[in-house]
Amino acid sequence: MWHRTLLILLLTLPAGCGSPSPEMWGGAMREVAVDGSRFRVYMQPGGTSVEAHRVSVEMLPSLSQTLERGYRAIERATGCHIVPGSLGGDWAIVTAEVNCLLPARG
Secondary structure (H helix, E strand, C coil), X not given: CHHXXXXXXXXXXXXXXXXCCHHHCCCCEEEEEECCEEEEEEECCCCCEEEEEECCCCCCCCHHHHHXXXXXXXXXXXXXXXXXXXXXXXXXXXXXXXXXXXXXXX
């Protein structure tokens, strides 16, 4: 029984990550693919904060692989470099600060 519950949870988890956090509302969004992973990169309107939401379904990706791909997705989507030490996140959402101002609308 718990296997079914776990499966349902795993299948519905990505649905909860389809929207940006409130800080990103009104900003630009770009979808980027990196080595088979797809990310929606949300940019803080006129700011420097970025969120990369992994939207591809992957079986047990490693955290380091997800963070590395999210890093590359953020740099591709923004055209900016990530501020050293600002990268963070998990298997679904990677966050960072970039070294340039981002567009207010996308």
